[in-house]
Amino acid sequence: MRSSRVSTPGQLLDGTVVPSPDEPGPGQGGGSLAALAAQYGLTPSAQRAPIGKYLRELGHRWSFIMGFATARNIAMYTEAKLGQLWQVLAPLLNAGVYFLIFGVIIKNVSRGVPDYLAFLVTGVFVFSFTQRTFISTSKVITDSLPLIRALQFPRASLPLAYVMIELQQMLLSMAVLFVLVLFRAEPLTWHWLLVVPALALLTMFNAGIGLFAARTGARVNDFAQLLPFLMRTWLYVSGVIYSVQQVVAQHAQHFGWATTLLQVNPAAIYITLVRNSLLNSQRESAFGAKPYDAAKCKAWAFNSTYADHNPKASAYCHSTFISTHLWQLGAGWAVVALLFGFWFFWRKEVFYGRG
Amino acid sequence: MAEPTVIVDGLHVVYRVYGAGGDRGTASTALFRIIGRKTRPAIREVHAIKGMSFVAYRGDAIGIIGRNGSGKSTLLRAIAGLLPPEHGTVYTTCDASLLGVNAALLEDLTGERNVRLGCLAMGMTKKEINAKYDGIVDFSGVGEFINYPMKTYSSGMGSRLRFAIAAAKDYEILLIDEALATGDAEFRVKSHARIDELRNRAGTVFLVAHDLEEVEETCNRVIWLDAGKIVEQGEDVIGIIDKYLEASGGEKVTRDPVTRKRISAPEPATT
Numbered sequence: 001m002r003s004s005r006v007s008t009p010g011q012l013l014d015g016t017v018v019p020s021p022d023e024p025g026p027g028q029g030g031g032s033l034a035a036l037a038a039q040y041g042l043t044p045s046a047q048r049a050p051i052g053k054y055l056r057e058l059g060h061r062w063s064f065i066m067g068f069a070t071a072r073n074i075a076m077y078t079e080a081k082l083g084q085l086w087q088v089l090a091p092l093l094n095a096g097v098y099f100l101i102f103g104v105i106i107k108n109v110s111r112g113v114p115d116y117l118a119f120l121v122t123g124v125f126v127f128s129f130t131q132r133t134f135i136s137t138s139k140v141i142t143d144s145l146p147l148i149r150a151l152q153f154p155r156a157s158l159p160l161a162y163v164m165i166e167l168q169q170m171l172l173s174m175a176v177l178f179v180l181v182l183f184r185a186e187p188l189t190w191h192w193l194l195v196v197p198a199l200a201l202l203t204m205f206n207a208g209i210g211l212f213a214a215r216t217g218a219r220v221n222d223f224a225q226l227l228p229f230l231m232r233t234w235l236y237v238s239g240v241i242y243s244v245q246q247v248v249a250q251h252a253q254h255f256g257w258a259t260t261l262l263q264v265n266p267a268a269i270y271i272t273l274v275r276n277s278l279l280n281s282q283r284e285s286a287f288g289a290k291p292y293d294a295a296k297c298k299a300w301a302f303n304s305t306y307a308d309h310n311p312k313a314s315a316y317c318h319s320t321f322i323s324t325h326l327w328q329l330g331a332g333w334a335v336v337a338l339l340f341g342f343w344f345f346w347r348k349e350v351f352y353g354r355g
Numbered sequence: 356m357a358e359p360t361v362i363v364d365g366l367h368v369v370y371r372v373y374g375a376g377g378d379r380g381t382a383s384t385a386l387f388r389i390i391g392r393k394t395r396p397a398i399r400e401v402h403a404i405k406g407m408s409f410v411a412y413r414g415d416a417i418g419i420i421g422r423n424g425s426g427k428s429t430l431l432r433a434i435a436g437l438l439p440p441e442h443g444t445v446y447t448t449c450d451a452s453l454l455g456v457n458a459a460l461l462e463d464l465t466g467e468r469n470v471r472l473g474c475l476a477m478g479m480t481k482k483e484i485n486a487k488y489d490g491i492v493d494f495s496g497v498g499e500f501i502n503y504p505m506k507t508y509s510s511g512m513g514s515r516l517r518f519a520i521a522a523a524k525d526y527e528i529l530l531i532d533e534a535l536a537t538g539d540a541e542f543r544v545k546s547h548a549r550i551d552e553l554r555n556r557a558g559t560v561f562l563v564a565h566d567l568e569e570v571e572e573t574c575n576r577v578i579w580l581d582a583g584k585i586v587e588q589g590e591d592v593i594g595i596i597d598k599y600l601e602a603s604g605g606e607k608v609t610r611d612p613v614t615r616k617r618i619s620a621p622e623p624a625t626t
Contacts, residue, residue: 033364033408034444040359042446045436064475071472075463078504146458149437151476152450350439353432 048349049154058154065157069164091173095121095180112246112300114281114311118184122278123240125177126271129170130206131231137162137210138217138224141352148353155352156345159214163207174199177278186280194277197327201334202270208337211345218352238267245287245314245323249301252320263322266333273326285312288319357412360528360559361434361451365443368404368426368433403429405583406443411576416560418570418592420599421580427563430580431530434561448558451528452477454521466492466501466508466516473520487523494549495519496542515542522549529557531564567596568617 037043049057077086102117113119137159141148144158174195182188217223239247239262248259262268275282283289293316300313322329404426411417419427432438435451459476460469470491474484492501495516497508505513531550554560554573564570570577570592577595578588586602587595593615610617 033362033410034446036359036410037362037364037444037446040448042359042362042448045434045445045447045451046439047436060480061478063481064478067472067475071461071464071468074468075461078463144458147476149432150453150455150458152436152452153476153478353437353439 046350048346051343051346054154054156054346054349058156058160061153061157064153065161065164068157068161069168072161072165073168087169087172088176091125091169091176094124094173095176098124099180112309112311112314113243114285115184115186115279118181118186118279119243119275119282120241121177121180122275123238123271125170125173126202126274127235127238127240127267128173129166129202130209130267130270131235132169133163133166133206133210134213134231135224135227136166138213138227140214141218142221142224145353155349156211156342159210159345160207162214163203163210166206167203170199181278186278189280191277191280191283195274198270198273198277198330201273201330204334205266205270205330205337208334208339208341211341212337215345215348219348234267237262238265238271240267240271243314244268244272245285245317246301248287248320249297249314249317260322263320264329266330266337269322269326269330269333272323273330276326281312285314286319287314287317287323289315292316292318357414359410360413360415360448361411361561362446363407363409363430363434363443364446366404366407366430366433366440366445367402367442368429368438369441370401370403370429372399372401403583404433407583407585408443409578409585409588411559411561413558415576416554416562416574418574418577419561419563419580420565420567420570420577420596421586422603425580426583427580428532431532431561431563434528435530447528449527451530452524452526453530453532454526454553455517455532457517460505460517460520462506463504465504466495466497469505469516470501470520473517474523477521477524479524491519491523494522494545511539511542518546522546522553526553526557527559529553529560531560531562567600571596571617 048054073087074084077083080086082089098121099117102120140158140162141155147158148155178192213223213227217227235241238244244262247262252259272282276286296310296313297317300310300316303309407430419430421427429438431453433440434445434447435453436445436447437453459473461472464472470488471484474487474491475481479487495501495512495518497512497516500508500512505516508516551573562570562574574592576588576590577592579586579595579599581602587598589595593610597610
């Protein structure tokens with residue numbers, strides 16, 4: 001059995017020596033062909049376009065990206081009897097499960113949060129957008145290999161189309177969420193409009209990590225296997241099912257750095273932004289919403305199991321730098337993720353067809 | 356001298372295949388591999404093209420012949436820029452395109468949606484698609500089935516629609532990979548006419564075909580590949596095809612000694 005070493009450039013496993021492109025090969029052509037190409041203005045076919053041109057080409061492909069996303073979304077439910085109704089039914093049932101458990105069976109759970117059900121479902125829907133994007137884009141290059149080997153187009157179209165698929169599904173879950181939130185006696189206010197910029201920033205962020213995951217998943221096949229575990233860890237540190245505020249209030253004195261990390265986590269920031277837009281109870285209980293009162297804040301943070309516990313008393317705690325700069329941080333994360341993800345993906349543009 | 360459109364300069368293409376052989380693929384062998392510090396799981400390299408150089412000029416129709424696995428399709432993909440070369444370069448005047456959109460289509464969707472999706476994938480704008488839509492459907496001849504999911508099509512209907520979509524675009528450098536002879540006799544005549552049309556409009560055509568008669572009829576040059584290398588190339592299409600037939604043990608063709616045209620294909624011996 002031959003050992004599975006990887007060949008060094010210019011040397012392949014079967015021992016054939018490949019002439020380096022600089023020195024003329026045996027027999028025909030060699031350097032003179034490159035000169036001929038230059039003379040007639042021919043360009044290498046498998047060459048990465050410069051970033052500006054690449055972006056323009058990507059812009060031309062925008063209708064393909066959206067068309068592909070819509071087509072994939074429709075194709076997902078063509079086998080089901082109820083057909084496209086599942087686009088809405090799936091998030092509805094998802095919310096229904098949480099309602100059954102936290103609205104009917106375990107009624108008075110607060111965990112230091114007013115209106116825990118609305119808090120939870122908002123968190124789950126927003127986080128699952130990121131989670132599903134990350135997992136699906138990590139397989140996009142492998143899944144689309146036949147397409148990549150048949151047609152020439154900017155490869156970034158594919159992960160971006162997958163982000164658009166998840167965006168369309170998330171928007172439908174948002175519609176379900178709006179109805180649920182109204183049922184929870186949360187008032188319809190102008191703050192709801194802030195959902196739009198919050199989700200726009202989240203989509204930018206997800207596009208960035210989608211591009212990152214696409215290249216990583218294409219180059220390292222094990223990445224897709226590891227990802228579900230990473231995503232679950234991320235879910236548990238992002239305050240989807242518990243209040244990050246409470247952890248911060250409890251541990252800020254001794255583990256300041258850890259609570260800072262917990263708050264600066266992009267998933268936590270976007271979830272908080274959407275919660276604050278939709279849920280009156282969240283805005284009222286945000287840090288610093290009421291004048292600072294050390295006793296009330298302390299009672300809220302440490303006595304949440306007592307019967308007379310007021311879940312909205314977190315408003316009496318000091319606001320932190322992060323809790324007052326959520327929008328700036330959300331925008332920062334979105335821009336950084338998108339720029340880095342795009343650059344990272346573009347660097348290996350030519351190699352995605354190799355498999 | 357004619358203007359060159361495609362220059363292939365010392366091209367090498369290598370496929371990497373993960374998990375092909377090497378070990379038995381069990382958890383214990385994987386563990387031993389990690390302990391033994393062999394970092395990657397058995398990667399097999401397939402050296403599909405081993406050093407090729409040639410120049411194609413405007414107006415050329417080049418036939419590429421060779422056995423299965425000799426690197427014909429890989430060469431086309433490398434020219435189209437879909438497979439990165441390991442070494443060497445392929446230079447082209449503009450984007451070379453493969454004729455084919457199969458991979459972009461979704462079987463679960465209706466023919467209509469697939470026509471639009473396929474055209475978008477080939478880089479057309481919505482306006483162009485609206486202008487060409489009726490022509491594509493007419494050409495494919497699937498009729499009212501255009502509103503049914505493609506998975507309900509017979510294989511002939513499916514390939515007719517796929518061909519109709521792919522042929523709706525004009526190409527500067529056209530790469531055709533076999534399997535043109537799809538559908539029934541009537542459609543075959545139609546598709547050949549369409550290919551000729553595309554070929555006349557394109558600057559340069561590469562045709563991969565096992566149907567050597569078709570290569571003889573339509574190509575002015577031929578490249579014979581074997582095991583990833585060029586065995587022979589040139590403008591003596593008939594001479595090279597005859598040599599290829601002899602080498603691969605194919606049936607000999609009887610030719611008129613003066614015109615060198617095929618007289619008639621001998622009936623295959625029945626066993």
